[in-house]
Amino acid sequence: MARLALRGIVRDYGTLRVIHGIDLDVAEGEFVVFVGPSGCGKSTLLRMIAGLDKPTGGDIEIDGIRVNDRSAAERGLAMVFQSYALYPHMTVRQNLAFGLENQRMPRAEIDRRIADAARMLQIEHLLARKPGQLSGGQRQRVAIGRTVTREPGIFLFDEPLSNLDAELRVQMRVELSQLHKRLRATMIYVTHDQTEAMTMADRIVVLRAGRLEQAGSPLALYNHPANRFVAGFIGSPRMNFLPATVSPNGVRVDGLDELALERFAVAQGAAVSLGVRPEHFEFVDAGGLPGTVDLVEHMGGESYVYVTLANGERITVRRPGQTGLVGGSNVRAAVLQGQAHLFHTSEGEAAVARL
Amino acid sequence: MRAALARLIDWPFEALQRALGAARMPYVFVLPNLLVFGIFVVLPMLLNIWYATTSGAELMPGQRPFTGLANFAELLDCGNYLNVASCRQDRFWRSVDNTLWFVAFQVITMVVLSLITALVLNRKMALRGFFRAVFFYPVLLSPVVVALIWKWILQPDGVLNAILVANGGQRVPFLLDPSWSFFWTVVVSVWAHMGFYVLILLAGLQAIPPDLYEAAAMDGTPQWRVFWRITLPLLMPNMAVVLVLGLIRAVQAFDEIYVLTGGGPGTATQYIVQYIYETAFAGQVHIMGLAAAASMLVGGVLLVLTLLQLLASARAKQ
Numbered sequence: 001m002a003r004l005a006l007r008g009i010v011r012d013y014g015t016l017r018v019i020h021g022i023d024l025d026v027a028e029g030e031f032v033v034f035v036g037p038s039g040c041g042k043s044t045l046l047r048m049i050a051g052l053d054k055p056t057g058g059d060i061e062i063d064g065i066r067v068n069d070r071s072a073a074e075r076g077l078a079m080v081f082q083s084y085a086l087y088p089h090m091t092v093r094q095n096l097a098f099g100l101e102n103q104r105m106p107r108a109e110i111d112r113r114i115a116d117a118a119r120m121l122q123i124e125h126l127l128a129r130k131p132g133q134l135s136g137g138q139r140q141r142v143a144i145g146r147t148v149t150r151e152p153g154i155f156l157f158d159e160p161l162s163n164l165d166a167e168l169r170v171q172m173r174v175e176l177s178q179l180h181k182r183l184r185a186t187m188i189y190v191t192h193d194q195t196e197a198m199t200m201a202d203r204i205v206v207l208r209a210g211r212l213e214q215a216g217s218p219l220a221l222y223n224h225p226a227n228r229f230v231a232g233f234i235g236s237p238r239m240n241f242l243p244a245t246v247s248p249n250g251v252r253v254d255g256l257d258e259l260a261l262e263r264f265a266v267a268q269g270a271a272v273s274l275g276v277r278p279e280h281f282e283f284v285d286a287g288g289l290p291g292t293v294d295l296v297e298h299m300g301g302e303s304y305v306y307v308t309l310a311n312g313e314r315i316t317v318r319r320p321g322q323t324g325l326v327g328g329s330n331v332r333a334a335v336l337q338g339q340a341h342l343f344h345t346s347e348g349e350a351a352v353a354r355l
Numbered sequence: 356m357r358a359a360l361a362r363l364i365d366w367p368f369e370a371l372q373r374a375l376g377a378a379r380m381p382y383v384f385v386l387p388n389l390l391v392f393g394i395f396v397v398l399p400m401l402l403n404i405w406y407a408t409t410s411g412a413e414l415m416p417g418q419r420p421f422t423g424l425a426n427f428a429e430l431l432d433c434g435n436y437l438n439v440a441s442c443r444q445d446r447f448w449r450s451v452d453n454t455l456w457f458v459a460f461q462v463i464t465m466v467v468l469s470l471i472t473a474l475v476l477n478r479k480m481a482l483r484g485f486f487r488a489v490f491f492y493p494v495l496l497s498p499v500v501v502a503l504i505w506k507w508i509l510q511p512d513g514v515l516n517a518i519l520v521a522n523g524g525q526r527v528p529f530l531l532d533p534s535w536s537f538f539w540t541v542v543v544s545v546w547a548h549m550g551f552y553v554l555i556l557l558a559g560l561q562a563i564p565p566d567l568y569e570a571a572a573m574d575g576t577p578q579w580r581v582f583w584r585i586t587l588p589l590l591m592p593n594m595a596v597v598l599v600l601g602l603i604r605a606v607q608a609f610d611e612i613y614v615l616t617g618g619g620p621g622t623a624t625q626y627i628v629q630y631i632y633e634t635a636f637a638g639q640v641h642i643m644g645l646a647a648a649a650s651m652l653v654g655g656v657l658l659v660l661t662l663l664q665l666l667a668s669a670r671a672k673q
């Protein structure tokens with residue numbers, strides 16, 4: 001178990017800056033998930049932590065010691081690669097033993113660790129096979145096993161589940177969370193899937209274009225997104241955004257009537273973006289935003305209603321249970337009390353504080 | 356324009372297809388290749404078998420008396436196989452002996468050098484493309500040109516001796532001393548063919564996923580262990596192809612060496628193919644029968660090696 005600190009990490013490729021000064025502290029035993037769209041620099045950041053890549057500027061500290069100039073091996077970390085990167089010509093057992101043999105560990109200790117990891121990951125019956133003879137999920141387990149046997153200070157994962165099918169992904173997600181609980185290890189996990197981030201993380205770090213947008217617990221990010229990007233990225237289906245102007249009792253959505261809201265710290269007449277999550281709309285008989293239902297998706301336990309508002313904007317509404325609405329129905333969508341978000345339309349699109 | 360051209364080419368095939376039916380058309384398309392293969396490969400092979408089992412100095416197959424395995428018996432007739440001089444065809448055995456030494460030295464040197472070169476060229480370095488071209492270039496040269504270049508370097512008043520003398524050294528008769536001469540046939544043939552094998556090994560190296568090396572780095576693997584436990588095992592299929600192809604080509608060594616040393620001094624660098632060539636075509640009497648028998652023996656060895664090669668590349672594909 002170790003803690004990690006990033007201090008002003010910058011990474012340039014030639015004249016192109018892909019990481020713009022990242023500061024972050026990861027506590028001992030914390031499960032931190034880096035999440036962001038493709039190309040935002042998640043892998044680059046993880047590889048710099050791992051020691052596979054060097055930052056152009058800034059410091060990386062593990063347990064308070066600067067490790068910029070230490071090799072990957074000396075940092076005491078272990079990584080699960082997206083491609084698994086299992087040695088194809090070695091058996092599973094040899095794969096698990098390889099890193100330990102490098103440390104000249106006694107054979108008995110190696111065997112003990114392999115036995116422990118194999119039991120924990122339920123790969124005991126696979127030890128004599130080669131990676132080519134395993135399914136994707138089994139390979140994934142072996143790749144995780146290889147890191148577990150190393151007993152690293154920090155576990156690093158780069159999109160480890162992206163090659164698995166949906167069902168297996170859910171299962172491995174649960175298993176990884178359990179693994180974290182059992183080992184109480186520090187883990188840094190990279191993904192572009194916000195669901196993975198929400199379900200597994202102690203803390204989510206949202207990255208965009210090489211910048212840290214917001215870091216916080218899953219619910220903190222869900223309830224109090226710092227800006228429109230984070231609001232849109234966290235949560236599924238994604239938050240609805242409507243252009244609006246601040247009015248005396250709330251906001252006036254462009255082209256529609258005034259919508260009564262609680263008070264926000266913003267001047268009347270300011271242009272804002274109204275953000276409402278699909279689950280925070282309800283249908284009412286009077287007031288709200290008028291529109292017509294395009295389509296209803298019945299999931300059984302809940303329903304997704306796609307609505308085109310009278311001003312032409314489209315929104316998604318998520319209702320619990322089953323609804324009798326059909327395409328063409330006229331509806332009025334109101335925002336649940338206290339659940340609206342406002343965002344400035346200026347650079348950065350920061351969230352407007354509530355009063 | 357193109358349509359008109361197509362019509363011009365089409366009509367004979369259309370006529371043929373009408374005459375033969377569509378089912379027989381595939382044979383029409385493979386026929387040209389089969390003819391060439393038959394005339395230049397199958398027919399000579401059959402002729403060779405006939406020559407090997409007949410004797411005399413006659414060239415025309417029909418005028419040669421059948422003697423069964425007599426030619427083979429003559430080639431294999433030795434008082435003591437460890438003593439070349441005790442063999443009836445001591446030139447044959449001397450060239451077999453020379454060839455074995457040549458193959459051993461040439462193949463080992465070539466495999467090791469190609470591997471080292473491929474490893475170096477696979478690294479990120481300045482002018483990598485240029486160096487790759489430098490190593491491949493000799494492969495494109497005609498063997499005669501290769502030999503002439505090296506002759507120009509190695510002859511008594513050649514470039515290498517000029518450099519030696521200029522630095523206060525002695526002239527060395529590189530091509531007139533048996534050991535030196537053997538040494539240079541190995542060097543020249545490695546130089547001439549290495550590029551091809553470097554290419555095969557480079558392809559193999561590039562097929563190894565880079566994240567395996569990153570995983571090895573995370574595992575704290577020392578460089579030598581990365582080489583022995585990851586690079587070499589994953590390169591094995593390509594190494595096997597290189598080894599077997601190299602063996603086959605070394606047994607067949609002839610042209611550049613024949614031009615470079617003529618098999619000399621004496622018979623010091625006379626290898627098996629040269630023996631066959633000279634026995635059949637270069638002497639006062641053309642002893643076709645013996646030469647044909649000898650080439651069948653060599654062919655047998657090459658057949659075994661080729662089967663090995665097929666096996667190796669089949670495994671490489673897996």
Ligand SMILES: Nc1ncnc2c1ncn2[C@@H]1O[C@H](COP(=O)(O)OP(=O)(O)OP(=O)(O)O)[C@@H](O)[C@H]1O
Nearest residue numbers: 013016018036037038039040041042043044045192
């Ligand atoms: N070797 C390189 N040379 C130049 N630019 C690079 C290099 N490697 C990465 N980049 C750039 O750095 C940025 C971040 O890449 P990175 O691989 O970290 O993205 P990512 O967040 O992991 O994306 P993904 O989710 O697709 O894996 C990208 O814009 C990419 O084009």
Ligand SMILES: [Mg+2]
Nearest residue numbers: 042043044159
């Ligand atoms: Mg990535």
